[in-house]
Every structure is written in C-alpha cells, then in structure tokens.
Amino acid sequence: NAGVTQTPKFQVLKTGQSMTLQCAQDMNHEYMSWYRQDPGMGLRLIHYSVGAGITDQGEVPNGYNVSRSTTEDFPLRLLSAAPSQTSVYFCASSYSKAGELFFGEGSRLTVL
C-alpha cells in the first residue's frame, strides 16, 4: 500500500497563478483533510471531507477550493495564488471520524 500520496512535492508559483495539489489514498478511507503548516503556527485545517461528494470548510478556507468526486482523491485548488499561501501543505486521511490520521509527505509551495 502506498498510503497517502501527495503531488507535487515542490512547486513555485507566481502571484495570480492557479494550481491543484493532488492527494490520493489507497486505504479506502472515507475521511480526508487538508492542512497547511507555517513556521511557528502548527497545522491549520483548510478543508475536509467525510465522504465522496461531501466537503466542508476548516479554519482557513479562503483562497482554496476542494472537491471529492471519488473516495480515493481529494484535490486542493488554489484559485489565484498569493504570497500568503506560501506554506507546506499536508493531506491526511482516516478510516473513521475519530480514527488515526495518516499523512502524506507534504507539498512545499512557494508563491512569488
């Protein structure tokens, strides 16, 4: 099993560009989420999903869009990148609402 796979691992964007961070899991987990991590800030929840077709906002959703068309995939879209979105992004999945979170290796995004 690959677990949770994030692509790309590194990305540099210019202000105003759009892009999608991919997240895929092969554990048949219903629950998936996206976090961003900035220095000294811990992890902050962006969006999450409790199943295919169901998404909801977390703590810092502005500037990001998600969809969940399949159980396996949970892409995160940056609509118009801003320097404030420079961060490390982590995708996570779990089998149940209270279950162990499995994280991807992270995607480091720099917006110039």
Place this chain on the structure above:
Amino acid sequence: LAKTTQPISMDSYEGQEVNITCSHNNIATNDYITWYQQFPSQGPRFIIQGYKTKVTNEVASLFIPADRKSSTLSLPRVSLSDTAVYYCLVGGGNSGYALNFGKGTSLLVTP
C-alpha cells in the same frame, strides 16, 4: 474546532520521563483525545488515543482525569530521537471531524 492548550516547549535529558499536559476545557461528549508526533519535514504521526482514564501502548501512556478537561502524554525514558513537536487533538465525537492541531509542544531532548 475544539481548542486545546499545550506548553510551547519543553526540555529534557535522555533517560528521563517526560509528561506533556494538554488543556481542553470545551471537550464535547464522545470526543476522543489523540496525540501526534511530528519531525521536521514530515507529516505528523499517531502516538496514542484515549477517551477516559489511562491508555498505554509500546511508546507512551495517556492519562485522562474523570472530567476529561485535560490530558497528559507520558513518554518514558526519552531518547534523542524523541526530539519532535507533539500535538494534542480533541475531536471525532460531538465536535465532529474538524480536528485542530494547534501549535503543539516542541520537545528537545539532550544528552
């Protein structure tokens, strides 16, 4: 998002027991308490989870008092490799799935 409060940092010597306490005054009914460990440039990794009283596994113990408004992660005989950030999370019950990691506790273990 259920809010938690932890010390920002802690220091310890190798071989000592480390106890990290987390405050979660607004824990909801049926919420679980879960601790994660994170090394630099890696995603967090599950350590232990509990609902009440005491839970122990091969790497840590988790103590939860009856009122469940706090919890303590206990790491026995830490080593240099335990230097990491530790996060306390509350959720999965009536608080729902939106899990708040907070800023965590940065533990430094020295010889």
